[in-house]
Amino acid sequence: MAGPTEGAPIWADAMFTDMEGAKTFYGDVLGWTFGEEASDYGNYTQAYADGKAVAAIVPPMPSEGGEAPPSAWCLYLSSSDVEAAARKVRENGGEVLMGPMAVDDFGSMLIARDPGGVTFGVWQPGTHRGFEAQAVPGAYCWAEVYTRDAAKTDAFFPAVFPYGVQRVASEEMDFKVFRLGDDAVLGRMRMGEEFPPDIPPFISVYFTVEDVDAAIGRATTHGAKVLYGPMDSPFGRFAGLLDPQGAVFSLIDVTRTAGEMPQLVPES
Incomplete structure (x- = not known):
């Protein structure tokens, strides 16, 4: 194996x-x-x-x-x-x-x-090999590191793991991608003022759903709060939520895509 x-x-x-x-x-x-x-x-x-x-x-x-x-x-x-x-x-x-x-x-x-x-x-x-499914409804799909100290995070993760780094060629967004070979495996976003100061840096785990808007409706009925979205992207329609016990997570429908893929350039 x-x-x-x-x-x-x-x-x-x-x-x-x-x-x-x-x-x-x-x-x-x-x-x-x-x-x-x-x-x-x-x-x-x-x-x-x-x-x-x-x-x-x-x-x-x-x-x-x-x-x-x-x-x-x-x-x-x-x-x-x-x-x-x-x-x-x-x-x-x-x-x-x-x-x-x-x-x-x-x-x-x-x-x-x-x-x-x-x-x-x-x-x-060992015997537990990790995820048995990914990128299907209910399963993990993607994750992003949200940090207020991007310089430290950017230096740390590629030093611990064999990541290559690319950044989005945009002046409006401070977003980077950690890659393993040809595969993008983790994103990095600088936290802005839209995040309340009491929310510490975190990794947002994305779970796949068939309909983001319907899933948000179910979540808010239980007391969850929407942090951002829902919004369409080239990767799918997604939203970030705070669950009723205070855990941040994200939802994404990977079948509903819109817009052009962002340009990624190697980190200098």
Whole structure:
């Protein structure tokens, strides 16, 4: 079996204080079903789209006297050597928040934060190989790093992972693309004033839906807030939302495209 592609998105999960509320929300908005809570692993619960594992949710770990961390989606980037990834994170100004650690025979992981404050995960797969489906309704499709310190983020990720970097040739938008060979695997957007100051830097995980507007309607009925969109693009119609427990995520319909592809130029 071939090893993971270094730096490619491989999995996503989120911590929710109200697990039943999260199941109800994402089950309605994305059509997810859920497996049994794995009591040996902190009630980690996988989500499925059409029977394929596409993400997971988990309650926060117990803490002594401290408040539960805010709900947030975490994107995991693949690695063939999570220990080496941890060293690169530290050598390039990042912080390892958890791990590296083995998760039985499922794989090994760490949680890290880049110098600009963006939290992400690294996953070295064992028996758990990551996403079983992508870019189909209910499944992961794309992700973008939203940062207020673009210079630090831009220097960090290509130093930890073998990314090539391109930028959008536009004076109106500060957007870059991290690539693995010919494949674009991750975007980077500078956060502007449209983001309230209490929203920390984050990675927005895009989930595919058949109809963005209908999915937004279902989401807002449950108390979600629309951060931006819906808007059409050459990549699909998309929108960014804040779920009822405060986690940012995005929706995209990849079949509804409009406009010309942006010009990408190599980062100098």
